[in-house]
Amino acid sequence: MPDGPCTVKRFLRILRNSATLLSFALCILTIVLSVRSCWRQDNILISWTTAQSLAPSRFKISGHELLLGTAGGGFWINWDYWQSIFGEFPTNPFYLPHPTTIGYKSNPSIPLRLQSLYRIRYYSPGDTPGRRQFDLRIPFIFPMVIFALPPALMLMSLRRRRKTGHCPHCGYDLRASPERCPECGKATSSIGQPSTSTAR
Ligand SMILES: [Zn+2]
Numbered sequence: 001m002p003d004g005p006c007t008v009k010r011f012l013r014i015l016r017n018s019a020t021l022l023s024f025a026l027c028i029l030t031i032v033l034s035v036r037s038c039w040r041q042d043n044i045l046i047s048w049t050t051a052q053s054l055a056p057s058r059f060k061i062s063g064h065e066l067l068l069g070t071a072g073g074g075f076w077i078n079w080d081y082w083q084s085i086f087g088e089f090p091t092n093p094f095y096l097p098h099p100t101t102i103g104y105k106s107n108p109s110i111p112l113r114l115q116s117l118y119r120i121r122y123y124s125p126g127d128t129p130g131r132r133q134f135d136l137r138i139p140f141i142f143p144m145v146i147f148a149l150p151p152a153l154m155l156m157s158l159r160r161r162r163k164t165g166h167c168p169h170c171g172y173d174l175r176a177s178p179e180r181c182p183e184c185g186k187a188t189s190s191i192g193q194p195s196t197s198t199a200r
Pocket residue numbers: 167168169170171172181182183184185186
């Protein structure tokens with residue numbers, strides 16, 4: 001009999017369980033990437049350059065480079081942006097406009113230098129004009145701990161419910177109804193009694 005509050009409760013439970021499962025999967029993925037990053041350095045480079053004609057023989061060239069990489073137990077995100085005005089269409093291949101390209105490169109790993117977690121650099125006009133760079137470097141341990149928290153909390157809550165004779169599915173007090181949870185309808189053959197039994 002699906003009535004209002006019960007359906008909402010069940011929906012919230014499914015939502016919470018899915019989020020916890022996703023978090024667990026992300027934690028495993030982070031561990032795998034972290035271990036791999038000690039041997040291999042993986043880079044994904046996305047870049048594009050556009051040209052814009054401003055006036056007769058004045059061209060604005062803009063370049064973007066987004067680098068997503070892993071190395072030595074961490075990952076980094078680097079975004080590089082520059083803009084130059086030219087009196088004639090540039091011949092240097094570096095400045096030639098090109099559509100979005102995505103490249104992948106894998107090299108033997110190097111230690112990820114973590115002198116700062118993030119940094120934003122504005123280049124002086126003497127360097128490449130109008131160039132800005134955003135650099136973010138994060139050790140994998142941070143996302144690993146964050147993604148491990150929800151599954152760990154859920155395990156602790158399940159253990160606590162089992163110990164105190166509450167339904168592991170919804171937390172309802174089962175001491176008065178050891179066979180079946182009156183709240184969610186789940187059979188509770190061996191979980192109703194506060195015991196040290198490990199049966200499911
Ligand atoms: Zn229940």
